[in-house]
Structure formats: C-alpha cells, structure tokens
Amino acid sequence: MSGDRFVSRVPARPWSSAETSEGSQELIPRSAGSATLEHSVGSVLRLPEGALDSGQIDVERDDETMIINMGPQHPSTHGVLRLMLELEGETVLRTKPVVGYLHTGMEKTAEELTYVQGATNVTRMDYLSPLHNELVFSLATEALVGVEMPKRAVWIRMLMCELNRVSSHLMWMATNGMDLGSTSMMIYGFRERELVLEFFEKTTGLRMNHNYIRPGGVAADLPDGWEDDVEIICDTVIERTYEYDELLTGQPIFRERTEAVGNITAETAVALSATGPILRSTGVPWDLRRSMPYLAYDQVEFDVIVGTYGDNFDRYSIRLNEIRESIRIIRQVLEKMPLGDYRVQDRKVTPPPRRRIDESMEALIHHFKIFTEGFRVPEGEVYVAVESPRGELGCYLVSDGTAKPYRMHIRGPSFVNLQTLPVMLRGGMIADAVAVISSVDPVMGEVDR
Amino acid sequence: MTLAAGDDSGALTTPRPDGDAVVFASRDDYHATVSDLRANGFEMCADLCAVDFLSHPGRRVPDGIAPERFEVVVNLLSLSLKRRIRVRVQVPESDPSVDTLFDLYPGTEAMEREAYDMHGIVFTDHPDLTRILMPEDWEGHPLRKDYGVGRVPVQFKDAPGPR
Numbered sequence: 181m182s183g184d185r186f187v188s189r190v191p192a193r194p195w196s197s198a199e200t201s202e203g204s205q206e207l208i209p210r211s212a213g214s215a216t217l218e219h220s221v222g223s224v225l226r227l228p229e230g231a232l233d234s235g236q237i238d239v240e241r242d243d244e245t246m247i248i249n250m251g252p253q254h255p256s257t258h259g260v261l262r263l264m265l266e267l268e269g270e271t272v273l274r275t276k277p278v279v280g281y282l283h284t285g286m287e288k289t290a291e292e293l294t295y296v297q298g299a300t301n302v303t304r305m306d307y308l309s310p311l312h313n314e315l316v317f318s319l320a321t322e323a324l325v326g327v328e329m330p331k332r333a334v335w336i337r338m339l340m341c342e343l344n345r346v347s348s349h350l351m352w353m354a355t356n357g358m359d360l361g362s363t364s365m366m367i368y369g370f371r372e373r374e375l376v377l378e379f380f381e382k383t384t385g386l387r388m389n390h391n392y393i394r395p396g397g398v399a400a401d402l403p404d405g406w407e408d409d410v411e412i413i414c415d416t417v418i419e420r421t422y423e424y425d426e427l428l429t430g431q432p433i434f435r436e437r438t439e440a441v442g443n444i445t446a447e448t449a450v451a452l453s454a455t456g457p458i459l460r461s462t463g464v465p466w467d468l469r470r471s472m473p474y475l476a477y478d479q480v481e482f483d484v485i486v487g488t489y490g491d492n493f494d495r496y497s498i499r500l501n502e503i504r505e506s507i508r509i510i511r512q513v514l515e516k517m518p519l520g521d522y523r524v525q526d527r528k529v530t531p532p533p534r535r536r537i538d539e540s541m542e543a544l545i546h547h548f549k550i551f552t553e554g555f556r557v558p559e560g561e562v563y564v565a566v567e568s569p570r571g572e573l574g575c576y577l578v579s580d581g582t583a584k585p586y587r588m589h590i591r592g593p594s595f596v597n598l599q600t601l602p603v604m605l606r607g608g609m610i611a612d613a614v615a616v617i618s619s620v621d622p623v624m625g626e627v628d629r
Numbered sequence: 630m631t632l633a634a635g636d637d638s639g640a641l642t643t644p645r646p647d648g649d650a651v652v653f654a655s656r657d658d659y660h661a662t663v664s665d666l667r668a669n670g671f672e673m674c675a676d677l678c679a680v681d682f683l684s685h686p687g688r689r690v691p692d693g694i695a696p697e698r699f700e701v702v703v704n705l706l707s708l709s710l711k712r713r714i715r716v717r718v719q720v721p722e723s724d725p726s727v728d729t730l731f732d733l734y735p736g737t738e739a740m741e742r743e744a745y746d747m748h749g750i751v752f753t754d755h756p757d758l759t760r761i762l763m764p765e766d767w768e769g770h771p772l773r774k775d776y777g778v779g780r781v782p783v784q785f786k787d788a789p790g791p792r
Binding site: 466586587598 | 649672673674675676678680681684685688689702704706708711713715734735736737738739740743747760761762763764771772778
C-alpha cells in the first residue's frame with residue numbers, strides 16, 4: 181500500500197474484555213498490522229459444503245471448536261444471507277458467507293431486454309436504493325450513446341437519488357436498531373422512510389422499483405408542489421435525526437454494543453475492495469460524489485463523513501450523518517433546480533409526449549419503434565460507477581451495436597462488502613455477529629442479482 | 630503516472646470516451662501487468678468480470694491482439710490518483726484459465742468465483758474456486774452465450790410463442 185493515508189489506526193478505545201467464569205471468552209483484540217493473516221481468514225473456511233463434516237477442514241480440531249450455521253432463514257441476516265461460523269466457546273473464529281439464495285439471473289435477463297426495458301430490470305437489484313441502480317444503468321447507456329442530459333434532468337436525478345439515500349439509510353437505522361434490540365428505532369426508522377416513499381409514489385407512481393430514471397432523462401417531471409413536500413421531508417427528517425441521537429447515539433447500552441465491535445483497518449478494507457460506509461469508517465475519505473463527481477455533485481456543498489476506528493459505531497454515525505448531508509444537498513437542489521426539459525429531446529432515444537402521437541405520424545412511428553425495438557447503441561464498452569448508499573455501484577456495459585446490451589455486469593457494493601465480514605467477525609462474540617452483519621448493510625437482492 | 634503497463638510486451642493502451650484507460654494484456658502478462666499497476670498506485674480492484682464474445686466475434690480490438698471467445702475485464706481504481714484503469718485479457722475457449730489476482734487484491738475472491746460460476750473461467754491458484762451464486766451441483770455456466778435462456782411457454786389461444 182503506497183502513501184501514508186492508509187496507515188492503520190490502532191483503536192484508542194479500551195477493548196471491552198468480557199472476562200467470564202469460563203475464562204476463554206474474552207474479546208481478543210486483533211493485533212494491528214496483521215493484514216496478511218486476516219486476508220487468508222476469509223478464504224480458509226471456503227470449502228465445498230459437503231466437505232465440512234468429513235473432517236477435512238484445515239483447523240486444529242478440539243472439542244471447543246464447532247461450526248454453526250446461521251441463516252438463510254435467520255431473521256437478522258437481512259434476507260437470505262447464510263453464514264457458517266466457526267466458534268470457540270462464544271468467540272467467532274472463521275466465517276464463510278454463503279450467498280446465492282436469491283440469485284435470479286438478472287445479468288442474463290438484461291441481455292434479453294432492450295435498453296429501454298433495462299431500467300425495469302436493474303431497479304429490482306438493490307431494492308432499498310432502486311433509483312441508484314437505474315441511475316448507473318442510465319449513465320452507462322448514455323455514455324455509450326453519447327447524449328448529454330438537460331440540466332433539469334440531472335438535478336431531478338440528484339434530488340431523487342439523495343432522497344433515496346435518506347430512505348435507505350433510515351431503513352438501515354431501523355433494521356440496525358432492531359438487530360440490537362431497540363424496537364423503537366425500528367418503528368421510527370420505518371415511519372420516516374414512509375415520508376420519503378410517499379413522495380416517491382407521488383412522483384414516480386411506485387414506492388419501490390420505480391423505473392423513473394431512464395436512459396435519456398427521467399420518466400416524468402416533478403409533481404406540482406414538490407418543493408413543499410421535499411421541504412417537509414427535510415425538516416422532519418433533520419429534526420428526527422436529533423431524536424435518534426438521544427435515543428441511540430448517547431445511550432450507554434448502544435455504545436457498549438457498537439464501539440470496538442467489528443473493527444476493520446483501512447488497509448484491509450482497501451485490499452478487500454470495500455467501499456461506502458465501511459471504507460469511510462476506517463478513515464479513508466472516499467466518496468465517489470466527491471472524488472469522481474458525476475451528475476452535478478461538484479456544484480453542491482456537502483461533507484464526506486469519515487470515521488476513525490472502523491467499528492460498528494463509526495459506521496452507525498457515518499450513516500446517521502450522511503442522512504444530514506443528503507438533506508443538505510437536497511436543500512441546495514431545492515434552491516438551484518433549473519427549469520427546462522426533464523428528458524433529452526432526441527426522438528430516437530425518448531418517446532414523444534402522448535399528445536404528439538395523435539397529431540403526428542412521425543411521433544407515432546418513433547413511439548412504436550422505441551417501445552418495440554428500442555434504440556440502437558453504438559458498439560463499445562463502458563464502466564460507470566456511482567456512490568450508492570452501500571458503496572460503489574458500478575455498471576460495465578458492452579454493446580455490440582444492437583438495441584440490447586451484449587453484456588451488462590453490475591458491480592454490487594453489498595456483494596463485495598460482504599467479504600469484509602469474516603475479518604470483522606473474527607475474534608468477536610457470537611452475540612455481536614448480528615450487529616456486525618447489520619453494519620455491513622447487505623441487500624441480498626443486489627448480492628445475488 | 631505514465632501508464633507503465635503499456636511497456637509490457639503484448640500490452641497496449643487505448644484511451645476511452647469515458648476517460649478510463651484500457652490496457653490489453655496477454656494471458657502470460659496479465660498478473661505482471663496488474664501487479665505493475667498496483668505498484669503504481671492502483672490500490673483497489675473495483676470490479677472483475679468476464680464477457681463471452683461467442684456471438685460478437687467481430688468486435689474491435691487493437692492490432693496485435695487476437696480476439697478470443699472470453700475476456701476477463703478488471704477495473705482497477707486508484708484512490709490516490711482518483712482514476713480508473715481497465716485491464717482486458719483474452720481467454721481462449723479451449724483453455725479458459727487465467728491467473729488469480731487474489732494474492733494482489735484479496736477482494737477479487739468473490740468476483741473471481743462469480744466469473745467462474747457464470748462463465749466457467751478458471752482462476753489458477755484461487756484459494757477456493759467454487760460456485761458462489763448457483764447451487765454446488767449445477768451444470769453449465771449460465772452467462773455463457775450458448776447457455777439457453779430459460780423460458781416458460783405461455784400460450785395465447787393456440788399459438789405457442791417464445792414468451
């Protein structure tokens with residue numbers, strides 16, 4: 181690793197050593213700088229499932245070590261994530277995440293759908309931030325086609341994506357609270373998320389899987405009076421985040437359960453390709469909105485929230501503060517929202533307005549062509565990445581010059597971030613496993629695609 | 630940084646409209662090229678995927694590169710330089726294998742397993758090359774172009790259609 185920016189930070193907090201009468205169940209701090217050891221940790225427990233009980237697993241077998249299976253039906257694994265945990269007493273040694281229970285072959289499906297239909301497909305991947313999926317697919321398509329978006333479309337996209345980040349983080353706050361036993365937080369999180377979803381429903385017609393951001397712009401202009409709705413969302417959510425502060429941030433039990441739990445160093449996070457709140461919690465200020473700006477993120481002011489220790493608490497506070505930063509961006513979008521078209525006025529890419537179809541034969545033909553054949557995209561390939569609530573959401577798109585993608589690959593942040601689980605769980609208590617899984621914020625729809 | 634990888638034999642760079650540089654590496658140079666790039670500041674492997682070019686043989690590749698059926702595409706990211714670079718390797722159908730990047734970027738572990746699962750590309754020396762998304766006993770590699778798309782036949786009146 182080059183540069184001094186990724187110097188590992190040894191947690192300054194005292195390790196909560198849980199000495200019990202059984203002696204061996206203390207929380208062992210991972211020695212700093214043992215990155216190479218940690219990397220092998222995740223891979224060692226990867227064996228064909230049949231081989232597990234045959235004694236082939238490469239571990240010193242004694243009576244205290246056992247392998248338990250968690251999921252895929254466990255309520256706290258956020259969907260159908262399955263973990264194989266190797267335990268010594270109550271201390272987790274090695275972990276193997278087993279994924280694939282929600283695999284629906286969406287990348288294969290994408291090859292059968294036109295670019296017009298594609299957004300409908302990708303929006304179902306990360307069901308908590310559908311708009312980011314649509315955004316990355318649309319940006320990739322637009323990069324290949326080479327169209328430039330009208331300003332209003334860009335700003336509408338930014339508004340919707342930031343609202344989506346708020347709703348996704350609120351959902352995370354809710355489920356994380358539930359995993360830690362704070363059921364009030366769960367109810368509050370869902371309550372606030374509902375506000376955002378109602379606005380989404382008003383704008384896009386659906387609460388999730390919107391198909392709102394499409395190649396060529398957005399599906400519809402913002403509804404009348406959207407400023408008031410967004411204003412109410414901003415005011416309410418900001419006010420409520422301070423209530424969360426009171427409920428969780430300063431609460432001793434919550435801090436006890438999150439501080440110095442699930443630590444990860446910056447080197448390890450970078451080596452394991454972790455992005456989003458996990459990487460930022462280790463102190464690396466990497467946010468694609470700031471580092472490699474897309475849309476109009478270079479024209480708004482916001483802070484990139486970073487942590488220091490790379491533990492659960494840092495990831496919690498990053499997400500809580502990112503809600504506030506998103507609101508800050510949304511308020512600037514409210515002020516700066518330009519007037520104009522909300523989609524490209526290129527009839528080869530965007531369908532004509534409904535009323536034009538009655539008047540113009542050409543409009544009718546364009547409409548028919550776009551929805552039956554789609555539009556042709558020049559040959560080439562492109563990789564576009566955006567910052568989704570979970571990290572770098574990338575889309576690698578290969579076109580062979582037809583109206584359907586030749587290959588569409590989505591780089592799901594949850595899929596990659598899950599690899600940090602074995603590192604973060606190692607040496608911790610089994611009771612904390614649920615909290616650590618939650619702090620990764622995996623969305624299985626995106627992991628398995 | 631100048632693109633040091635361009636100096637390797639068989640590797641060459643082409644600028645892309647999206648601003649990312651692309652390095653075509655031969656299979657033998659693949660690991661060395663990526664290792665070189667890592668030493669030059671590309672700390673993170675953002676993405677690794679495979680593409681099956683079975684039904685698109687006439688694609689554009691630079692002179693001196695023989696197109697093969699499969700291509701492994703690695704997207705590297707430099708946090709310090711704030712730029713990306715893409716490494717593309719041609720992988721023949723007869724021997725679909727390349728070196729693993731696990732020793733350089735442990736984060737490619739799941740991505741390489743996915744490429745193996747979906748395209749049947751074997752990553753030599755990968756610590757645990759097993760299926761990740763499909764069931765362990767699944768036959769075939771779904772994202773290959775000669776792997777059929779599953780369809781449920783729907784009949785409208787008496788006309789059997791593909792959908």
